[in-house]
Amino acid sequence: MLKIILRTHNRSFQRLIGITRKYSSYEDLNDDINNYINVKTENIRNFSIIAHVDHGKSTLSDRLMEVTGALKKGSGKTQVLDTLEVEQERGITVKANCVSLIHKYENEVYLLNLIDTPGHVDFGNEVARSLSASRGALLLVDANHGIQAQTLANYHLATSKNLKIIPVINKIDLKNAHPERVTEDLLMMLNIDPDDVLKISAKLGIGIDKVLQHICKKIPPPISSKDLPFRAHLFDSWYDKYRGALNLMFIKDGEITVDQEIVSCENGKGYVVRSLSILTPEERKVDRLVAGQIGLIGCNMRNSQEAIIGDTYYLKGTPVQPLEVFKKLKPMVFAGIYPQDQSQHLALKSAIEKLVLNDSCVTIQPDTSPALGHGFRLGFLGLLHLEVFVQRLEQEHQSSPIITAPNVTYKMKIQDIKGVLKHYNGKNQIEISNPKHFPDPQHVEEYFEPTVMATLITPAKFVGAIIGLCVEKRGVQIKSINLDHDRILLKYILPLNEVIIDFHDQVKSLSSGFASFDFEEHEYVSTHLIKLEILLNGSPVEELSNICHVRSSDQIARNLVAKLKELIPRQMVEIRIQACIGSKVIARETLKAFRKDVTQWLYGGDVTRRKKLLKQQAEGKKKMRQIANIQVPRDTFIKVLKR
Ligand SMILES: Nc1nc2c(ncn2[C@@H]2O[C@H](COP(=O)(O)OP(=O)(O)OP(=O)(O)O)[C@@H](O)[C@H]2O)c(=O)[nH]1
Numbered sequence: 150m151l152k153i154i155l156r157t158h159n160r161s162f163q164r165l166i167g168i169t170r171k172y173s174s175y176e177d178l179n180d181d182i183n184n185y186i187n188v189k190t191e192n193i194r195n196f197s198i199i200a201h202v203d204h205g206k207s208t209l210s211d212r213l214m215e216v217t218g219a220l221k222k223g224s225g226k227t228q229v230l231d232t233l234e235v236e237q238e239r240g241i242t243v244k245a246n247c248v249s250l251i252h253k254y255e256n257e258v259y260l261l262n263l264i265d266t267p268g269h270v271d272f273g274n275e276v277a278r279s280l281s282a283s284r285g286a287l288l289l290v291d292a293n294h295g296i297q298a299q300t301l302a303n304y305h306l307a308t309s310k311n312l313k314i315i316p317v318i319n320k321i322d323l324k325n326a327h328p329e330r331v332t333e334d335l336l337m338m339l340n341i342d343p344d345d346v347l348k349i350s351a352k353l354g355i356g357i358d359k360v361l362q363h364i365c366k367k368i369p370p371p372i373s374s375k376d377l378p379f380r381a382h383l384f385d386s387w388y389d390k391y392r393g394a395l396n397l398m399f400i401k402d403g404e405i406t407v408d409q410e411i412v413s414c415e416n417g418k419g420y421v422v423r424s425l426s427i428l429t430p431e432e433r434k435v436d437r438l439v440a441g442q443i444g445l446i447g448c449n450m451r452n453s454q455e456a457i458i459g460d461t462y463y464l465k466g467t468p469v470q471p472l473e474v475f476k477k478l479k480p481m482v483f484a485g486i487y488p489q490d491q492s493q494h495l496a497l498k499s500a501i502e503k504l505v506l507n508d509s510c511v512t513i514q515p516d517t518s519p520a521l522g523h524g525f526r527l528g529f530l531g532l533l534h535l536e537v538f539v540q541r542l543e544q545e546h547q548s549s550p551i552i553t554a555p556n557v558t559y560k561m562k563i564q565d566i567k568g569v570l571k572h573y574n575g576k577n578q579i580e581i582s583n584p585k586h587f588p589d590p591q592h593v594e595e596y597f598e599p600t601v602m603a604t605l606i607t608p609a610k611f612v613g614a615i616i617g618l619c620v621e622k623r624g625v626q627i628k629s630i631n632l633d634h635d636r637i638l639l640k641y642i643l644p645l646n647e648v649i650i651d652f653h654d655q656v657k658s659l660s661s662g663f664a665s666f667d668f669e670e671h672e673y674v675s676t677h678l679i680k681l682e683i684l685l686n687g688s689p690v691e692e693l694s695n696i697c698h699v700r701s702s703d704q705i706a707r708n709l710v711a712k713l714k715e716l717i718p719r720q721m722v723e724i725r726i727q728a729c730i731g732s733k734v735i736a737r738e739t740l741k742a743f744r745k746d747v748t749q750w751l752y753g754g755d756v757t758r759r760k761k762l763l764k765q766q767a768e769g770k771k772k773m774r775q776i777a778n779i780q781v782p783r784d785t786f787i788k789v790l791k792r
């Protein structure tokens with residue numbers, strides 16, 4: 150019986166693809182690498198899956214891979230494209246990933262290049278890059294949560310790039326799914342025709358065929374020509390121990406074979422192509438890549454900094470017009486990264502450089518600190534980005550650095566007085582992201598801090614709590630709109646330094662996970678900043694100093710001194726822990742000394758002997774007090790700084 154079903158299934162498959170003798174199953178079709186290479190440009194579909202966090206992008210990618218035979222059904226593998234350990238552990242996508250699938254539709258073989266993108270706002274750059282190689286996007290919306298902040302942001306990004314949007318409502322299997330209501334919202338908010346909306350369950354595999362059909366039918370092929378000179382766009386890169394930098398490129402025009410030499414438009418350097426492959430999702434070698442395809446090019450690029458994301462490559466001797474240069478996103482959050490031990494400095498440097506190849510938004514500058522030695526100051530797009538980067542350093546490069554408190558970039562207008570300006574190289578506007586460069590407050594005429602335009606979407610019952618949080622974070626409300634009968638969209642201007650730490654988590658916890666938050670860079674606004682210094686027995690500890698708004702300084706000061714009191718081990722001397730603004734102490738704790746009774750073994754006896762011992766002890770303590778600052782164990786710094 151089973152055999153009959155299989156035979157019928159295979160026969161219909163053979164009829165469908167019209168290549169009866171050659172392939173007897175979907176797997177055979179995939180196994181023949183020529184199908185990836187020889188496919189007509191009109192039958193290539195390059196598309197991304199975009200959505201808010203957790204709306205099911207990676208799960209849908211799994212299903213698409215299963216149906217097209219790239220992933221064996223029942224393999225038990227989930228979120229196959231989330232290959233990094235950090236992605237598997239956290240259950241989130243942090244890197245866009247590409248897979249090439251072979252699919253047959255209406256007697257034709259199609260090559261589908263699918264790019265699964267991250268949903269979290271900190272990885273928005275990955276989405277933007279993926280869209281540059283795509284001509285269409287599956288816009289996934291959770292049938293229960295509906296349209297969320299990132300749904301809107303990603304939709305607008307995709308339409309600004311003229312991508313064909315295929316709206317898909319996912320998770321229709323959920324008990325509390327409301328696909329009809331979400332369809333209405335899509336019409337109201339994004340003007341999407343209800344007839345175009347697909348309703349699926351990626352988890353249960355419902356409606357996947359329809360998705361594939363729409364991809365083939367509605368997404369246009371790449372605007373590419375095999376007859377034009379070779380031109381390729383580098384949109385991702387990673388480091389391989391043996392082969393150096395591997396570059397994921399969209400082949401815009403022409404074709405490339407192994408041993409040809411390609412040249413970078415950015416720096417004019419030439420590289421001989423050593424390997425060409427397609428990701429299916431495992432890497433499969435091919436002898437050429439042609440117009441419209443997305444493939445991996447290995448070209449002995451030893452120095453990881455040479456692979457510039459957004460660079461265009463051409464064949465030596467036939468220069469071309471460069472393709473779109475990606476807008477470089479400015480890092481928003483800066484933190485110091487130091488090796489646990491100075492002997493690991495070089496290893497940390499090399500690990501950071503390799504990882505930056507795969508995460509090009511991170512900026513690096515050397516930095517030094519009296520307590521932590523030589524290290525680096527790195528810039529990130531947000532706090533989750535920082536956390537993921539550090540976790541990847543640990544997991545992929547076995548490096549466990551120390552991270553200092555994160556900061557944003559402030560601007561300061563310096564008083565236009567000759568004697569003052571000379572301290573700032575004659576500049577009357579400076580930018581700082583490191584508290585150690587905070588100027589003398591008497592030199593500053595005005596402080597400016599970066600703000601963001603935040604979009605919050607929340608069910609009406611949590612709106613009071615969310616507004617309360619925004620007010621506490623010094624937010625200014627710009628808009629409040631009723632989206633539908635139950636949900637409200639709020640627009641707030643918020644100071645960036647108030648949102649980088651745990652704002653997102655607070656929004657989630659105040660709304661039981663139902664409110665969503667997205668933000669984009671906004672302008673710098675005038676503000677009142679102070680430098681909060683931590684003193685241990687009167688000596689400032691530079692690594693623990695903070696730049697903060699005068700209104701939040703009390704709270705931060707109290708938290709820091711309390712944490713230090715908890716972490717510094719008691720010693721033979723008393724330790725004064727103070728948080729100060731200039732010379733004013735605003736929070737203080739005292740760590741009592743152990744009192745060792747040096748006279749305990751004296752039974753009665755001579756009082757002068759007793760006095761002599763007590764005097765000796767007092768002198769010892771004095772000495773200890775002087776050096777108390779360096780008696781603080783190094784791991785105390787690490788614990789305070791590691792948040
Ligand atoms: N019930 C149900 N759950 C689903 C469905 N699709 C995905 N999920 C679940 O939703 C959760 C998030 O799915 P993912 O595929 O990781 O979502 P994602 O959009 O890739 O997440 P990020 O990449 O982190 O933004 C997982 O627990 C999935 O099992 C579905 O159709 N039905």
